[in-house]
Amino acid sequence: MVESHIQAAIYCSKTFVLQLRVRSGGHDYEGLSFVADSPFLMLDMTHFRQIDVNIEENSAWFQAGAILGELYYKIAEKSKIHGFSAGLCPTIGVGGHFSGGGFGPMVRKYGGRILTRASMGENLFWAIRGGGGASFGVIIAYKINLVPVPPTVSVFSVSKTLEQGASKVLYRYQEVVDKFHEDLFIRVSILPTTNQSGNKTILVAFNSLFLGSAKDHLSLIQTNFLELGVQSKDCKEMSWIQSVLFFAGYTNGESIDTLLDRTPQFKGYFKAKSDFVQAPIPESGLEGLWKILLEGDTSLMFFLPFGGKMNEIPESAIPFPHRKGNIYNIQYVARWTEQENPQAEKHIAWIRNLYDYMAPYVSKNPRASYLNYRDLDLGQNGNTKRSYSQALVWGFKYFKNNFFQLVHLKTMVDPSNFFRNEQSIPPFKMEV
Ligand code: FDA
Incomplete structure (x- = not known):
């Protein structure tokens, strides 16, 4: 061609x-x-x-x-x-x-x-x-x-369930995540799961990349975000390209050749929406969010932090305007399988209800969205x-x-x- x-x-x-x-x-x-x-x-x-x-x-x-x-x-x-x-x-x-x-x-x-x-x-x-x-x-x-990028970067993945105090830790995350040193990035994934007693709960996973050594990674977290309970055994050093695999969910020593595979990792149906958060969502707001997430069978949410350089780039530098003042971006996803597709409307209604619930806690005038998470x-x-x-x-x-x-x-x-x-x-x- x-x-x-x-x-x-x-x-x-x-x-x-x-x-x-x-x-x-x-x-x-x-x-x-x-x-x-x-x-x-x-x-x-x-x-x-x-x-x-x-x-x-x-x-x-x-x-x-x-x-x-x-x-x-x-x-x-x-x-x-x-x-x-x-x-x-x-x-x-x-x-x-x-x-x-x-x-x-x-x-x-x-x-x-x-x-x-x-x-x-x-x-x-x-x-x-x-x-x-x-x-x-x-x-x-x-x-x-x-x-x-440095020859060695450091990553960790640490999770908390509701029983392990996820709400308090997530509240603290919102207070600090956009103020961290710009070499540090912590993304949150939130999904319903089953705890050891067989009850449904929410799992909040914190995945972090630090553009430097494990020692400095740990020291930054312990100074600013002790509540997360990260220990030195959690921080793993690797090359930047291996961290790309880590963030794509390949954590079992897969070869970097995996990156050349064009087959999408997720095959199924989904509907997504996005928001930007400018003030921490109070714990009472998070409690209401958990209730809705527990109703959605295969829901998933991501918090992706801003701050750092994003605060220095003017809104008009490129058409993407979501810069200073945003703590993090939220992505909401409802997923379902081929077999469940006849009930697609149920999943779509669920995510619309979730989006309505979040209105008081996110950016306003406009309630901003991200074009690449098209809705x-x-x-x-x-x-x-x-x-x-x-x-x-x-x-x-x-x-x-x-x-x-x-x-x-x-x-x-x-x-x-x-x-x-x-x-x-x-x-x-x-x-x-
Ligand atoms: P696709 O080919 O579907 O194109 C998307 C749009 O761009 C369409 O309107 C299309 O016409 C237009 N377009 C494509 N190629 C063009 C060209 N050559 N010239 C002109 N117009 C063109 N985003 C993000 O910022 N960070 C992330 O980490 C992720 N992660 C992620 C994971 C998964 C699993 C998915 C499905 C999506 C993401 N995204 C994301 C969102 C992603 O950035 C967004 O969907 C992009 O538009 C996808 O680009 P593609 O070229 O793959 O899509």
């Missing part, structure tokens, strides 16, 4: 009045890269996956169809002291991930950087780093700056002149004031709205 095939696909879909859907890794939460309710042509970028790492220049070019695992692998193949700050799941496609923002275990230290591309102009280049590439065209490749419940474009006002509803949640700049750019580069989906940026039209 060569670049001219992409041009031909665009030409062909214009000629036959078909929508164009671009798929890189296919991880869109609502399947917008491969599902549409009108006839469409799917441009599959899988074979556009070349990666060239240039250690002397501290950079890498990679094509949009590469997955994050391939990108991390190719960097580590060339150097043990270079890395890149992006998502945790190795099978995510870089095409969608980068164009929607993209954060992972080094977000507190590096925030995320991509090099400029003079030929398309600064404005459009701004838009495709967080504004969703699908609204503006087809991204063929990105050039990124590598970031320094069509926030609103969808119509095919009418009302699209702009419809898009304002969800667009302001994803992009805050950057939405207006995205609309302005869209109006200039794609006034006929050729590149569109249910949540693409609409061109501005006077509404009568």
Whole structure:
């Protein structure tokens, strides 16, 4: 596959009045890269996956169809002291991930950087780093700056159930996690489980990465977050690339070649939503949350901390605006199997109820959301002149004031709205 095939696909879909859907890794939460309710042509970028790492220049070019695992692998193949700050799941496609923002275990230290591309102009280049590439065209490749990582990093995973005081520890987590040194990252996963007495309970797992030694890792935790009860035996030293596997859930000594496998780890159905938290949720709020989570059979939540460099990057630096003032991002997930799919509505109703419950505890005006955790419940474009006002509803949640700049750019580069989906940026039209 060569670049001219992409041009031909665009030409062909214009000629036959078909929508164009671009798929890189296919991880869109609502399947917008491969599902549409009108006839469409799917441009599959899988074979556009070349990666060239240039250690002397501290950079890498990679094509949009590469997955994050391939990108991390190719960097580590060339150097043990270079890395890149992006998502945790190795099978995510870089095409969608980068164009929607993209954060992972080094977000507190590096925030995320991509090099400029003079030929398309600064404005459009701004838009495709967080504004969703699908609204503006087809991204063929990105050039990124590598970031320094130490030859040895340290990780731990420590869990608490409700009986072991999870609520108090999680409350303390919220007080400290965005204030830690930027080399320290602790992500929380929350899921229902069964305790030793056979009763249902909640398990809160704390997974940590420190860009330094186990000794310094432990010392930071014991100074600032003693309540977690981490001991020296919990902290394990490894290379940065092995920590990528650790955060992807591979903890049994799997080879780093696992990162090259494009098969998604999770096969099944899910519906996800997201929030940003700006003040600690009180323990009484957490108690109510546990009740709802215990009702949802296969629910899952993640807290991903901000602070550090994220506090220094202005909201308008790229379209992704969720910076200073956010302690952490929440992702809610309801999962179900093929057999349970006839009851999909039950699971979707459950997660909507959970989202309603959380309203008092999360960001307001707007209640912000993360584009890469796409949620069509926030609103969808119509095919009418009302699209702009419809898009304002969800667009302001994803992009805050950057939405207006995205609309302005869209109006200039794609006034006929050729590149569109249910949540693409609409061109501005006077509404009568
Ligand atoms: P996909 O191919 O489905 O594309 C997503 C969107 O981007 C679609 O609108 C598509 O049309 C558009 N697009 C794709 N390629 C394009 C191109 N070349 N040019 C123009 N438009 C293009 N996020 C995160 O920040 N941190 C994380 O740790 C994780 N973890 C995670 C785990 C799992 C299991 C999943 C399923 C998802 C995540 N995500 C995430 C979310 C992820 O970043 C998000 O779903 C990305 O959009 C996925 O990009 P893909 O290319 O895989 O998706």
